[in-house]
Amino acid sequence: MSYKSILIDQLTACYNDQSWFLPLEDILKDVTAEEAATENNNKQTIWSIVNHLIFWNEKWLGRFKAGEFVLNHEINNDETFSLDPNQLTDSGWKETLSRLEHVFRDWRIVLEETDEMKLTKQLPEYFNAPWWGVVSNLSIHNAYHIGQIMLLKKQIRAFNP
Template identity: 35%
Template sequence: MTIRSILLEQLEAVYDRNHWFVCFEMAVKDLTEAEVHCKGEDGHSIFELVHHLYFYNERYLCKFLGEEVQELPRNYNTFQARDAMDWSECIADFRKVMLKFRKEITACSEEKLTKWGGTLTHLFIHNAYHIGQIVSIRKQKKWWSTHPVVKG
């Protein structure tokens, strides 16, 4: 396997295709605006978790593209949306970032992938962790089907 194929498979697994664990698209499927604002046992809502994922993925996409990214204070709350973003906007923005990542990883040079491979792998693992939290909140609130949805 190449670095490119591994990264694309990881991105697919966390974004839009169930493999060993639930992907993002399945984790947020059919949630209402009211549901996404209920807090889980860990203190965060699904909306906050998705915003956090959007925040970091968007920043790392910008870095990957060679764009400058603003330094933020150490105590900056990445779970809190700074504007009047609603659920549908948050989901749409996250999807745009993930699709752009897929496009860029597919098209970039092997040298760039070698340089960025470790960082992107950790970013995608970070996504999987928080997607697991989303599924946990849904299970706590009884908003999760009991039907198996993953392979492995």
């Protein structure tokens, strides 16, 4: 089994392949814009976590495509969870879901087309980690937040049956 096949399997399991846990696409398919924007006691929303996932998946995909990058220490991670009040509509939610689908699809395509050697290339600007390790950790990050989204959905539906 290659790094490439493992990474594709991990990203697919996160987004749309039922494996050890319900994939993100299935969790979100019946979530309304209103539910996605509902805050819990910690001011978290499904929508803000989805925005965070989109941000980091797009950021790392862009870096992967470029092959090299400069770490931007000015990124405020809290801002990656931000919501635009003007976008909190049904159409805004559909756009968000479309971006999410596209970034996971694009990751799969890029990985399928990637030479295995690229995945072993170490990144001096990122702790000398190899690309396969970075992408694998991105999947772990995705899985962590997918769990949060599932819990938020259950909370929202428990209080608003």
